[in-house]
Amino acid sequence: MALCAALAAGAISPPHALAELARGLGGGGGAPAASPPSLAGLDALVGLGRVKALVREVLAFAAIQERRRAAGLKAEPVVLHMVFSGNPGTGKTTVARILGAVLCEAGLLPRGHVVEVERADLVGEYIGHTAQKAREQVRAAQGGILFVDEAYSLARGGERDFGKEAIDTLVKAMEDRKHDLVIILAGYRDEMQAFLGVNPGLRSRFPIHIDFPDYTPDELLDIAGVMLVARDYRLAPAARAALAAALRAAGRGAGAPPGGPPGNARMVRNLVEAAIRRQALRLAARPACGREELVVMEAADLDLHEITAAAQPAAGAGSAPRREVPPDVALALRQLWDTATGAVQH
Amino acid sequence: MSGEWLIMGGPGAGKTTLFLALARYLGAPVRAATRGAPAHARGRAVTLVDTPSLTDDVHPDPAARRELARALARLPRAGVLHVVDAARVGRASPGAGLAAADLALAQLGRHHPRYLMLAAKQDLPWAALGLDRLLSLLPGVAVVAVAAPLRWGLKEVRWSVAAAARAAGPRRPPML
Numbered sequence: 289m290a291l292c293a294a295l296a297a298g299a300i301s302p303p304h305a306l307a308e309l310a311r312g313l314g315g316g317g318g319a320p321a322a323s324p325p326s327l328a329g330l331d332a333l334v335g336l337g338r339v340k341a342l343v344r345e346v347l348a349f350a351a352i353q354e355r356r357r358a359a360g361l362k363a364e365p366v367v368l369h370m371v372f373s374g375n376p377g378t379g380k381t382t383v384a385r386i387l388g389a390v391l392c393e394a395g396l397l398p399r400g401h402v403v404e405v406e407r408a409d410l411v412g413e414y415i416g417h418t419a420q421k422a423r424e425q426v427r428a429a430q431g432g433i434l435f436v437d438e439a440y441s442l443a444r445g446g447e448r449d450f451g452k453e454a455i456d457t458l459v460k461a462m463e464d465r466k467h468d469l470v471i472i473l474a475g476y477r478d479e480m481q482a483f484l485g486v487n488p489g490l491r492s493r494f495p496i497h498i499d500f501p502d503y504t505p506d507e508l509l510d511i512a513g514v515m516l517v518a519r520d521y522r523l524a525p526a527a528r529a530a531l532a533a534a535l536r537a538a539g540r541g542a543g544a545p546p547g548g549p550p551g552n553a554r555m556v557r558n559l560v561e562a563a564i565r566r567q568a569l570r571l572a573a574r575p576a577c578g579r580e581e582l583v584v585m586e587a588a589d590l591d592l593h594e595i596t597a598a599a600q601p602a603a604g605a606g607s608a609p610r611r612e613v614p615p616d617v618a619l620a621l622r623q624l625w626d627t628a629t630g631a632v633q634h
Numbered sequence: 635m636s637g638e639w640l641i642m643g644g645p646g647a648g649k650t651t652l653f654l655a656l657a658r659y660l661g662a663p664v665r666a667a668t669r670g671a672p673a674h675a676r677g678r679a680v681t682l683v684d685t686p687s688l689t690d691d692v693h694p695d696p697a698a699r700r701e702l703a704r705a706l707a708r709l710p711r712a713g714v715l716h717v718v719d720a721a722r723v724g725r726a727s728p729g730a731g732l733a734a735a736d737l738a739l740a741q742l743g744r745h746h747p748r749y750l751m752l753a754a755k756q757d758l759p760w761a762a763l764g765l766d767r768l769l770s771l772l773p774g775v776a777v778v779a780v781a782a783p784l785r786w787g788l789k790e791v792r793w794s795v796a797a798a799a800r801a802a803g804p805r806r807p808p809m810l
Contacts, residue, residue, distance in 0.1 A: 296703035298692045306688075306738035309709055313745040327770065331728075344770045351769065394773040 326389035333386075334514060335507040336379055342498050343387065347394050367495050368396065369462060371439075371484065372474040374500030377552030380474045383500075384435045391433075391470065398468050399431030407441040410454040422457035431468045434458075439473035440483035455490075462493060505535035508556050515560045520583060521567075527587040531559075534592040555594065563589045638681045639748070639795065640708060643717035644733050645687040648754040648782060652717055653684040655782035656791065672705065680795075683712070688735035713748030713795065716740065720753035720779070724764030732771060740772050750776050750794050757781040 291312075295305045330340055346368065353363040368391070372380040385402050392400025405425050412418040426434060436442075436458075442451040462471060473480065473494060484491045503511065509532050516523060523531065567589040571577050641653045653673065657664050662677030673684040685705035686698060693699050716739050723732065732740070743749035751772070753765045756779045765779050778794055780787030 292703040292707045295706060296696070296700045298696070298699055301690065301692050301734075302688045302702060302706075303690060303734040303738035305703075305706055306735065306742050309706065310738070310742035310745055313710065313742065327773075344766075347773060348766070348769060351773070 326386055326393055330383070330386045330390060333379060333382065334510045335503050336383065336500070339379070339383055339498055339500065342496070343390065346496060347390070347396075350394065350396055366396070367466075367493075368470045369494045370470070370472045370496040370498060371480055371494045372472055372498050372500060373477040373480040375476060375502055375552060377554030378500035378502060379553060380500050381435065381437070383498075384433060384472050384474070387472075388433045397432055397470060401429075401432035402435055403429035403432065404435045404437060406437045407451070407454075410436070410442065410458075411451055418453040419457050422454045423461075426457070426461040426465075426469065429469060430465065433470045433472055434461075435472045435474065438475050440475050440479040442483075459489070459493065503552050505532070505539040508535050508553070511553055512556050512560055515557060516585060519560075519564070521564065521585050522583050524584050524586050527585050527590055530587045530592065531590055534595045538595045559590065559592075559594070562591050566591065637713060637748075638683060638708065638711070639713040639715055640683050640685050640705060641715045641717060642685050642688060642705070642739060643754075644719070644735055645689060646722075647687075647717045647719045649687070649717045650684055651782045652715075652752060652754060652780065653682055655785065656715075656788060657682055659785065659788045660792070672701070682715075683708070688739065690734045709742075709746075714739070714743060714746060714750070715791070715795075716743060716749065716751045717754050718751060718764075718768060719755055720761040720764030720768065721755040721758035722760075722764065723753075723767050724760030724762065732768075740775055743775060748795075750778060750791065752787070752791065753777050753779045755781060756786055757784050 291300075291305055291308055294300045295302065300308075327343075330336075330343060333340075349364075350366045350368075353366050356363040372384065374380055381404065384404075388397065388400040388402040390400075391397040403425060409425055410418065410422045412421050442454050458471060461469060471494075473483075475483070477499065484494070509528070512531060513523060513528075563585055567585055570586075570589060571581060641649045641656075643649045650673075653675070654664065657675035657677070660675070660677045660680065660682075662675035662680070662682065664675045665671075665673065667673040667684070672686075675682045683705070686702045688702070693702065716736070718732070718736055731737070740751065743751065751768065753761070753768050755761050756765070758781075761779075761781075765777070768775075768777055776794060778787050778790045780791065782788075
């Protein structure tokens with residue numbers, strides 16, 4: 289056939305010939321992918337080594353259970369509901385979005401889209417409203433992932449509170465739609481632990497727990513570099529050194545973790561966007577600039593005060609590091625903490 | 635096993651070693667390659683066919699290109715045993731991925747009802763890691779771990795191939 293003639297003549301390479309044959313067999317889509325595109329997307333993220341390893345473990349576990357089923361052996365149930373714990377800006381939402389595609393490619397979810405909700409999307413103002421809202425979100429997420437951010441805020445407690453109704457609706461959905469819904473609860477580490485502890489049944493329903501540690505200063509530097517390159521910018525060596533020094537100082541000076549420098553990757557993104565604006569200001573003052581100048585980010589363009597502010601020791605020894613927490617959630621957390629520490633004997 | 639199965643893979647993957655080991659395991663006498671035909675082993679229900687290496691680039695020797703073209707011409711009708719050197723995959727740096735020819739063949743395998751990947755050289759260090767990487771790089775592809783010198787995995791290859799032959803039809807090969 290023509291394809292083989294082309295191969296014999298040296299007109300096409302073996303991979304090309306194979307791709308054409310695949311198309312002929314009904315392969316449809318384009319050039320062979322470097323790896324399943326979504327897993328490659330996950331691997332391309334800076335840091336998150338443990339997250340990447342855990343995702344592969346989960347995929348391998350599911351694949352082996354499928355093989356066991358095919359071989360007629362007893363197989364473990366594959367429960368994919370997860371808890372993502374970590375400070376803001378550590379990649380939880382980003383990973384959840386990629387995970388949807390990864391699970392879809394692995395055949396574990398039919399659609400693999402991600403519906404992101406927080407308390408306000410699940411909890412209503414009157415009896416029955418919550419169940420309705422929660423069910424709507426569950427329905428929207430069917431076939432994919434329901435990502436519940438700041439999930440601990442559902443356990444606020446109190447008389448007129450419908451958080452518990454939301455939790456019950458979610459739990460029922462997990463039972464009814466075992467094979468086409470994955471629920472991910474996300475939030476700060478300590479708050480998620482407290483939340484899972486308050487309702488003992490919850491911990492067993494969310495068997496996969498992925499922790500998102502704060503990025504190291506070197507990882508934050510890489511993230512800044514990646515964000516800039518993606519927008520066709522580049523850090524000048526002096527700028528890179530200044531940023532690296534500021535990030536390292538912030539990493540040391542924020543006192544003992546778990547807080548760490550606030551913001552993390554989000555802080556870096558804000559920095560990059562601000563730098564782009566400052567560079568524009570600097571260059572606009574000149575009558576003309578070449579391609580090279582448009583691309584290079586100088587040290588003067590970096591506004592490092594936010595990072596160096598984080599290098600100051602936290603005010604008040606022993607208090608939790610300051611984070612951006614919406615005021616009503618802060619109140620709810622206080623109530624939750626009082627309930628949990630008051631009621632439970634450790 | 636039934637019909638004709640091509641043993642394919644990149645240079646140094648271990649195709650010929652596996653071809654000989656499988657032929658011996660199945661009790662199929664081996665016929666050496668001649669100018670017109672590749673080395674093959676005709677068994678009771680199966681014929682194994684050794685093929686030239688799948689290179690990523692165009693081969694400079696026209697005779698080698700013709701041989702490979704003849705092998706690929708058999709593809710649509712024959713089954714594919716795709717041999718990958720798992721030890722090399724394991725030794726490679728984390729982002730390395732697979733050779734283009736291996737990826738292209740694995741991609742073709744998703745749509746081919748009789749395709750099986752053999753993660754070879756399991757007796758060597760790094761091969762277990764290589765197997766793990768193959769499984770995560772190619773979700774849904776049927777992979778059997780083998781080590782020809784120790785005859786590991788040959789029984790599984792026979793079973794998997796028999797199952798693939800029975801199950802020909804679904805878009806994805808069964809996960810075995």
